[in-house]
Amino acid sequence: MTKDDVNKSRRRFLVGATSVVGGIGAIGAAVPFVASWNPSAKAKAAGAPVKVNISKLEPGQQMTVEWRGKPVWVVRRTPEMLKGLDSITEELQDPQSEKLQQPAYAQNPHRSIKDEYVILVGICTHLGCSPKFLPEVIPDETVGGFYCPCHGSKFDLAGRVFKDVPAPKNLEVPPHMYVDDVNLIVGEDKENA
Ligand code: FES
DSSP states (O other), X not given: OOHHHHHHHXXXXXXXXXXXXXXXXXXXXXSOOOSSOOOOHHHXXXXXXXXXXXXXXXXXXXXXXXXXXXXXXXXEOOHHHHHHHHTOGGGBXXXXXXXXXXXXXXXXXXXXXXXXEEEEEOOOTTTOOOOEEEOOOBTTTXXXXXXXXXXXXXXXXXXXXXXXXXXXXXXXXXXXXXXXSSEEEESOOTTTO
């Protein structure tokens, strides 16, 4: 990759990072957005699998649930978001997800069981802050992703970490399984049920 390409990719992501301030206002009513994370005592104590109904999650939205005291994101990706994932592999530290940050069934280019939905532990692999969701995809400008304002780490919409940031690994994909088209379980899967 040339220096120009690197600069372009930085700019592409930063457009998303800076435009999110305006973006939140536009999408705030529709998107379940968690600004900061304070897990409940119940979630901390439990650690049990969590059932999640995703029937109200629209394309392009993120929802957050608690599992083992951690925020777990469910993101419903649009075709544009999925296309963006394929265009940035050279900009990523571990594009093939070779490090063990996901179960075997999510070790694929989209890091998910179904292309449309990705399930991620919303904890930065640097020092544990919770990154912000940047949903905006504009061709040739921004591919969207997750931005960690603590020290500037960036992840794509499959939770894959970009190069030249402090975070050393992709975001974790927790064990999960689909019960039917609109219900999934986080914390349990078919291999370990
Ligand atoms: S905790 Fe995310 S960049 Fe440091």
